[in-house]
Amino acid sequence: MLDIVVYGGTAVLPSGPEPADIGVAGERIAAIGAPGSLAALGARRVVDAAGQIVIPGGIDPHVHCNWPMPMPGVAQPTLTEPASRVSLAALHGGTTTTIDFAPVEGGDTIQQAIERRQRQWAGACYGDYAFHTMLLGKIAPERLGELAEAVQAGHASVKMFTTDITPSRKGRMVDFGDIWEVLKVLAHAGGIAAIHAEDNDIVMHMYEKLFREDRTGFENMAEVHNTLSEDLSFNRVIRLAANIEGSALYMMHTSAATGVAAIAAARAKGVPIYGETLHQYLMYTAEDYKKPNGQIYHTYPSLKFKADQEALWKATDHGAIQTVATDEICCPLRIKLQGRRIDDTTGGNAGVEPRLSLIYTETVEKRGYGLSEFVGLVSANAAKIMGLYPRKGALAVGSDADIVLLDPRRRKTVRAAELHEADYTPWEGRDLAAWPSLTMLRGKIVVEGGTFTGDLKDGQFLPRKVPDEIRARPVV
Numbered sequence: 001m002l003d004i005v006v007y008g009g010t011a012v013l014p015s016g017p018e019p020a021d022i023g024v025a026g027e028r029i030a031a032i033g034a035p036g037s038l039a040a041l042g043a044r045r046v047v048d049a050a051g052q053i054v055i056p057g058g059i060d061p062h063v064h065c066n067w068p069m070p071m072p073g074v075a076q077p078t079l080t081e082p083a084s085r086v087s088l089a090a091l092h093g094g095t096t097t098t099i100d101f102a103p104v105e106g107g108d109t110i111q112q113a114i115e116r117r118q119r120q121w122a123g124a125c126y127g128d129y130a131f132h133t134m135l136l137g138k139i140a141p142e143r144l145g146e147l148a149e150a151v152q153a154g155h156a157s158v159k160m161f162t163t164d165i166t167p168s169r170k171g172r173m174v175d176f177g178d179i180w181e182v183l184k185v186l187a188h189a190g191g192i193a194a195i196h197a198e199d200n201d202i203v204m205h206m207y208e209k210l211f212r213e214d215r216t217g218f219e220n221m222a223e224v225h226n227t228l229s230e231d232l233s234f235n236r237v238i239r240l241a242a243n244i245e246g247s248a249l250y251m252m253h254t255s256a257a258t259g260v261a262a263i264a265a266a267r268a269k270g271v272p273i274y275g276e277t278l279h280q281y282l283m284y285t286a287e288d289y290k291k292p293n294g295q296i297y298h299t300y301p302s303l304k305f306k307a308d309q310e311a312l313w314k315a316t317d318h319g320a321i322q323t324v325a326t327d328e329i330c331c332p333l334r335i336k337l338q339g340r341r342i343d344d345t346t347g348g349n350a351g352v353e354p355r356l357s358l359i360y361t362e363t364v365e366k367r368g369y370g371l372s373e374f375v376g377l378v379s380a381n382a383a384k385i386m387g388l389y390p391r392k393g394a395l396a397v398g399s400d401a402d403i404v405l406l407d408p409r410r411r412k413t414v415r416a417a418e419l420h421e422a423d424y425t426p427w428e429g430r431d432l433a434a435w436p437s438l439t440m441l442r443g444k445i446v447v448e449g450g451t452f453t454g455d456l457k458d459g460q461f462l463p464r465k466v467p468d469e470i471r472a473r474p475v476v
């Protein structure tokens with residue numbers, strides 16, 4: 001007997017949306033059948049999904065929990081909210097998997113860095129999770145051997161910065177020689193590189209220039225973290241990768257038309273490269289920095305301009321952008337507003353909860369995207385690129401029963417007070433065309449009608465392996 005049957009809804013299957021019943025046994029999807037066929041067999045629990053869209057749980061491939069928020073002159077930076085808070089919010093909004101980061105710092109081996117992060121998350125996260133290994137600064141040669149082992153052990157992606165981001169955050173940037181070596185290791189071991197690409201020379205030059213001109217307000221951020229920087233750095237990383245057989249790239253938080261163009265050109269040549277953008281880049285521009293509390297819209301690199309936003313949107317429609325992430329930094333408004341300058345404004349923002357409904361509203365409702373395209377942007381594509389598919393990101397027999405019922409009758413207006421993240425939201429007052437009525441994590445209903453029944457023991461670490469096909473050419 002099945003444990004749960006979800007019937008009567010429009011299920012977004014890998015083959016496309018269709019009316020279907022979904023049967024769950026234990027933690028997995030055990031059967032998918034014609035409407036009414038599984039419901040007739042009976043189950044311990046039968047869920048009526050009539051009028052609703054049934055999708056695989058959302059995947060946010062870019063979040064930061066327990067993350068230091070640096071302030072120049074402050075020795076002990078405040079930490080962002082932990083995984084318990086972020087995953088609670090994520091599940092309420094229909095996201096069942098988040099990918100955070102394991103920074104390799106000090107004298108840590110890569111394995112130590114990952115294990116340290118896993119200890120923090122174990123029993124402390126309501127949803128499933130994984131980490132991008134994050135390499136910082138000068139890479140010691142012995143790290144390269146450890147990296148190959150880590151990839152083979154299921155830690156498939158490695159984040160690197162091509163910039164220190166701000167003048168006070170020295171030590172993040174990985175120099176090009178080291179990136180080259182890491183890409184070679186990843187190509188050989190079967191991993192993928194996740195790059196924060198900005199041209200450090202241009203960015204630091206602009207910091208100096210704006211400080212000299214006494215134009216240090218954060219509303220000038222797009223002049224510092226600018227479109228030319230994205231052009232130069234994306235193309236430089238792409239040229240490097242294109243010289244290494246089997247080198248796959250995931251460009252994080254693509255923010256400009258120049259970045260989109262760089263990814264598109266590389267994809268046209270068959271380079272296995274994938275683009276991530278953030279929902280704030282799709283919905284706000286540098287003009288919004290001028291609003292009251294304009295910092296709440298900011299995420300590094302920076303908001304850009306109308307033409308950039310249009311290019312990003314166009315690229316989400318079978319173009320250079322495959323995923324829409326949050327770059328979640330969950331903190332109180334007071335902390336988000338603590339910096340006011342181009343060099344001290346807190347990046348990231350609270351968004352993991354409304355992301356899925358916001359993207360549904362912006363794609364399906366406002367732009368006429370198909371349901372499969374929407375599911376691709378918020379779940380399936382991240383699963384494929386990051387090596388979780390088809391365990392995650394698919395309503396298919398054998399997949400984890402991470403199932404979300406998205407209800408287009410539950411229209412609502414975003415209010416921070418009704419969310420589970422922070423005391424503010426950059427989407428305050430936005431209308432949503434749907435909201436999840438139910439979230440299931442590996443066969444357990446964890447949110448139903450707004451009532452949370454999850455447990456901190458529910459979340460599991462997810463080992464990942466990027467398929468050779470994903471690393472051979474741009475297939476997503």
Ligand SMILES: [Zn+2]
Nearest residue numbers: 196252253300
């Ligand atoms: Zn970044």
Ligand SMILES: [Zn+2]
Nearest residue numbers: 062064327328
């Ligand atoms: Zn980030």
